[in-house]
Amino acid sequence: MTVDREESARTLLEVVPIIMQGIRLEMRNRRLLDLTVPQFRVLAFVNRNKGSSLWEVANHVGLTPPSMSRLVDGLIARGLMARKDDPDDRRRVQLTVTGRGQAILETVTQGTLSYLADKLGDLDADKREAIDNAMEALRTVFAIPHGDGR
Amino acid sequence: MTVDREESARTLLEVVPIIMQGIRLEMRNRRLLDLTVPQFRVLAFVNRNKGSSLWEVANHVGLTPPSMSRLVDGLIARGLMARKDDPDDRRRVQLTVTGRGQAILETVTQGTLSYLADKLGDLDADKREAIDNAMEALRTVFAIPHGDGR
DNA sequence: TTAAATAGTTGTAATATCTAATTATTAGCA
DNA sequence: TGCTAATAATTAGATATTACAACTATTTAA
Numbered sequence: 001m002t003v004d005r006e007e008s009a010r011t012l013l014e015v016v017p018i019i020m021q022g023i024r025l026e027m028r029n030r031r032l033l034d035l036t037v038p039q040f041r042v043l044a045f046v047n048r049n050k051g052s053s054l055w056e057v058a059n060h061v062g063l064t065p066p067s068m069s070r071l072v073d074g075l076i077a078r079g080l081m082a083r084k085d086d087p088d089d090r091r092r093v094q095l096t097v098t099g100r101g102q103a104i105l106e107t108v109t110q111g112t113l114s115y116l117a118d119k120l121g122d123l124d125a126d127k128r129e130a131i132d133n134a135m136e137a138l139r140t141v142f143a144i145p146h147g148d149g150r
Numbered sequence: 151m152t153v154d155r156e157e158s159a160r161t162l163l164e165v166v167p168i169i170m171q172g173i174r175l176e177m178r179n180r181r182l183l184d185l186t187v188p189q190f191r192v193l194a195f196v197n198r199n200k201g202s203s204l205w206e207v208a209n210h211v212g213l214t215p216p217s218m219s220r221l222v223d224g225l226i227a228r229g230l231m232a233r234k235d236d237p238d239d240r241r242r243v244q245l246t247v248t249g250r251g252q253a254i255l256e257t258v259t260q261g262t263l264s265y266l267a268d269k270l271g272d273l274d275a276d277k278r279e280a281i282d283n284a285m286e287a288l289r290t291v292f293a294i295p296h297g298d299g300r
Numbered sequence: 301t302t303a304a305a306t307a308g309t310t311g312t313a314a315t316a317t318c319t320a321a322t323t324a325t326t327a328g329c330a
Numbered sequence: 331t332g333c334t335a336a337t338a339a340t341t342a343g344a345t346a347t348t349a350c351a352a353c354t355a356t357t358t359a360a
């Protein structure tokens with residue numbers, strides 16, 4: 001089978017946005033505890049990197065600091081995150097996920113995983129292994145640390 | 151190597167949003183001819199399905215008809231698409247991409263493919279083959295017709 | 301010890317997106 | 331046939347999201 005970079009790129013460009021669309025719909029369609037994808041990514045990142053600064057989160061998620069400041073405002077207003085001053089550098093803030101935030105993160109994560117696992121359930125094991133291998137390769141290429149991303 | 155559905159799903163959920171973020175930044179960062187991802191997907195879909203109705207495009211891209219109506223307004227205002235009445239059913243509208251729209255679509259597509267191909271260039275052929283196989287599997291699972299999606 | 305750099309927030313504006321209501325047209329059926 | 335229901339699209343109105351520029355507070359370093 002011929003595998004040239006251009007063709008692989010084209011396939012990625014066709015497939016990735018549609019998977020993303022499924023993930024987005026899944027996350028938004030749960031009454032009251034819905035999250036946008038950026039909100040989800042912020043919660044997941046901060047949950048794994050407790051005490052992250054605003055800049056770190058903004059950088060990870062790909063938003064500007066002002067946008068992230070407002071996004072965090074919203075999550076704090078919903079009681080999902082907390083912001084406190086960094087005692088070592090009082091310009092910085094330390095972000096954390098509240099218990100309630102963790103609960104919602106967990107629920108949304110599980111729901112989304114079920115959605116995806118359900119889709120993947122139609123595939124036989126070797127296809128799923130191909131997906132795992134591919135994602136592993138893509139993970140390195142897009143510089144995503146293990147068990148971190150989202 | 152153990153490959154269970156749950157684990158594959160988790161990996162997808164970690165990796166896909168980050169690839170998407172790269173695609174989004176790439177598409178937006180070209181002065182004057184920038185497109186949002188939904189705009190890009192609309193142009194790509196209509197270009198391959200000339201005369202699509204508003205509902206068909208909205209359905210494909212995952213937006214409501216009112217949102218799509220406004221999105222299309224914007225693309226028409228930029229001279230990238232045209233809207234005309236369907237003679238067979240005058241409730242419907244037939245959407246097409248203008249020459250200018252095709253040109254911009256082409257440029258943005260090529261730019262994004264270069265971005266992706268560049269990333270993929272760091273991988274050896276068997277990794278790229280794994281990616282192709284995985285995308286092929288995902289394509290069927292998410293019901294993405296060949297050479298269509300975006 | 302003050303100028304420059306850094307972290308974050310606020311002001312303002314442009315998009316993007318939704319639900320509900322409205323208009324126009326077609327389809328179904330008694 | 332003629333009326334009702336269904337469908338396709340748009341408009342109205344509201345809310346979210348996001349950006350850039352300007353500002354405040356704090357730290358670094360010359």
